[in-house]
Amino acid sequence: DQQVKQNSPSLSVQEGRISILNCDYTNSMFDYFLWYKKYPAEGPTFLISISSIKDKNEDGRFTVFLNKSAKHLSLHIVPSQPGDSAVYFCAGGGNMRFGAGTRLTVKP
Amino acid sequence: NAGVMQNPRHLVRRRGQEARLRCSPMKGHSHVYWYRQLPEEGLKFMVYLQKENIIDESGMPKERFSAEFPKEGPSILRIQQVVRGDSAAYFCASSVRGTQGSQPQHFGDGTRLSIL
Numbered sequence: 001d002q003q004v005k006q007n008s009p010s011l012s013v014q015e016g017r018i019s020i021l022n023c024d025y026t027n028s029m030f031d032y033f034l035w036y037k038k039y040p041a042e043g044p045t046f047l048i049s050i051s052s053i054k055d056k057n058e059d060g061r062f063t064v065f066l067n068k069s070a071k072h073l074s075l076h077i078v079p080s081q082p083g084d085s086a087v088y089f090c091a092g093g094g095n096m097r098f099g100a101g102t103r104l105t106v107k108p
Numbered sequence: 109n110a111g112v113m114q115n116p117r118h119l120v121r122r123r124g125q126e127a128r129l130r131c132s133p134m135k136g137h138s139h140v141y142w143y144r145q146l147p148e149e150g151l152k153f154m155v156y157l158q159k160e161n162i163i164d165e166s167g168m169p170k171e172r173f174s175a176e177f178p179k180e181g182p183s184i185l186r187i188q189q190v191v192r193g194d195s196a197a198y199f200c201a202s203s204v205r206g207t208q209g210s211q212p213q214h215f216g217d218g219t220r221l222s223i224l
Contacts, residue, residue, distance in 0.1 A: 098153070
């Protein structure tokens, strides 16, 4: 049951530009969504979350947008930095349903 | 302030052997989660435990896999009679409270299981 989907396996952007990572979900009962970042050979680390009662949450360079009618959320990173290169996972469903991840590469 | 500790980091087993993966949650965390990541795939939820109780094992294969989180000591994920398809990275996570709300999970660095 793939309740959380990340349809773009990879994304490449230039340093300083915006990175937009997308995530779709099917279960309208999810009340929170979280984004995690993962470097190779390490476990995921929590990045930012959003409640289903909000449509935007911002933390520094990271902003998450939620469109409940479309069951879609996105993570914006502005400006992108080479250190942001990692795999990004979105999660919902009590934090236990993860998407397949999107590998972001930020080129200097 | 140790994070989630998983050991071993790498485990090699031959087909038919048993694999035991250990996870010590962060101090003060009583909720533990196990995930499996196959190559080039995302994290698949396996099981959620609270001290001495299995809360949700809906992602765990019905056979050969078991998990426990005893009152004392680490959580253990046990795989009996391993097969090649069990080769994966197994991640453990912990949290202070359960799955409600925005409670983020803290992950260990995983155990990479290789089956010969």
